[in-house]
Amino acid sequence: MNIGEAASASGVSAKMIRYYEQIELIPPAGRSAAGYRIYSGTDVQMLRFIRRARDLGFQVDAISELLALWRDRSRHSADVKRLAQAQIAGLRLRIAEMESMVATLDHLAQGCSGDDRPDCPILADLESDASRLAPASHSGPGFKR
Amino acid sequence: MNIGEAASASGVSAKMIRYYEQIELIPPAGRSAAGYRIYSGTDVQMLRFIRRARDLGFQVDAISELLALWRDRSRHSADVKRLAQAQIAGLRLRIAEMESMVATLDHLAQGCSGDDRPDCPILADLESDASRLAPASHSGPGFKR
DNA sequence: GATAAGCCTTCCCATGATGGGAAGGTCAAG
DNA sequence: CTTGACCTTCCCATCATGGGAAGGCTTATC
Numbered sequence: 001m002n003i004g005e006a007a008s009a010s011g012v013s014a015k016m017i018r019y020y021e022q023i024e025l026i027p028p029a030g031r032s033a034a035g036y037r038i039y040s041g042t043d044v045q046m047l048r049f050i051r052r053a054r055d056l057g058f059q060v061d062a063i064s065e066l067l068a069l070w071r072d073r074s075r076h077s078a079d080v081k082r083l084a085q086a087q088i089a090g091l092r093l094r095i096a097e098m099e100s101m102v103a104t105l106d107h108l109a110q111g112c113s114g115d116d117r118p119d120c121p122i123l124a125d126l127e128s129d130a131s132r133l134a135p136a137s138h139s140g141p142g143f144k145r
Numbered sequence: 146m147n148i149g150e151a152a153s154a155s156g157v158s159a160k161m162i163r164y165y166e167q168i169e170l171i172p173p174a175g176r177s178a179a180g181y182r183i184y185s186g187t188d189v190q191m192l193r194f195i196r197r198a199r200d201l202g203f204q205v206d207a208i209s210e211l212l213a214l215w216r217d218r219s220r221h222s223a224d225v226k227r228l229a230q231a232q233i234a235g236l237r238l239r240i241a242e243m244e245s246m247v248a249t250l251d252h253l254a255q256g257c258s259g260d261d262r263p264d265c266p267i268l269a270d271l272e273s274d275a276s277r278l279a280p281a282s283h284s285g286p287g288f289k290r
Numbered sequence: 291g292a293t294a295a296g297c298c299t300t301c302c303c304a305t306g307a308t309g310g311g312a313a314g315g316t317c318a319a320g
Numbered sequence: 321c322t323t324g325a326c327c328t329t330c331c332c333a334t335c336a337t338g339g340g341a342a343g344g345c346t347t348a349t350c
Binding site: 002003004014018032034035036037 | 325326327328329
């Protein structure tokens with residue numbers, strides 16, 4: 001199977017398949033005499049696995065661990081579960097950060113007349129120092145993802 | 146005021162201040178005889194504005210529009226409100242995507258014994274074709290941010 | 291006045307996951 | 321044997337951010 005066929009069979013673009021090979025997320029594909037990458041059904045299954053994990057928001061490092069566990073027939077499901085729970089925790093954290101932004105913005109927008117007058121609590125807030133919502137600790141929601 | 150002082154007064158790193166100048170989010174700073182960037186209190190206020198807007202998740206393009214409105218004393222608050230609401234909508238979209246991931250993961254993790262046995266519905270799911278949750282339309286949650 | 295510490299400047303590189311595109315080789319159908 | 325659709329590698333761009341090098345400036349201390 002060509003890379004193009006593997007791509008459409010797995011839902012991972014050819015570009016990304018080459019990239020995954022380059023960063024060693026997947027082993028180097030076999031090559032035809034002419035240098036074309038060749039994929040087997042197993043390879044496609046692995047690519048689908050990756051695709052699915054990405055859809056669940058896993059980063060490549062985590063996917064790498066998941067793949068290792070997937071291949072390890074003597075794995076402990078506890079390890080898989082731990083990864084999933086870490087992912088859940090990460091997602092919940094980012095969700096919470098964004099929800100806090102939404103709350104602030106929604107509050108401000110509600111106070112904004114939204115007509116042709118210039119006065120606007122949104123701008124007023126942005127220019128003020130104190131974050132009156134979430135007045136806690138830290139130095140700003142990193143939220144890099 | 147030096148760039149370092151402006152940085153600590155505004156909460157925007159010196160690196161980022163230079164970057165914002167480079168991408169023309171902010172006007173070029175004045176320069177001392179020796180070529181050092183000089184900042185006024187007004188400049189710091191603008192930087193704080195930017196910092197605050199970033200904390201609310203606005204992208205640089207949107208901040209650019211916000212700054213223009215901020216400076217425009219004959220602005221219509223409707224325009225500000227529109228930007229805020231677009232931001233809210235974008236955040237809610239990303240939140241929804243992530244919540245769907247959490248729901249899936251949580252469901253799978255609950256079915257996982259989490260002990261030393263290898264069997265695990267999480268891996269089983271990743272290797273299957275059909276996304277049994279969110280079986281709808283599209284080609285995967287882009288969720289680029 | 292010399293020296294050192296701590297700023298500042300610009301320039302280049304890296305991140306993470308992805309796509310775009312160019313230049314050139316290959317394969318399959320007509 | 322030509323044509324079009326594929327493949328290869330290589331480079332560039334994204335977005336916001338940081339790291340670091342090489343060199344200049346400033347300020348305080350000896």
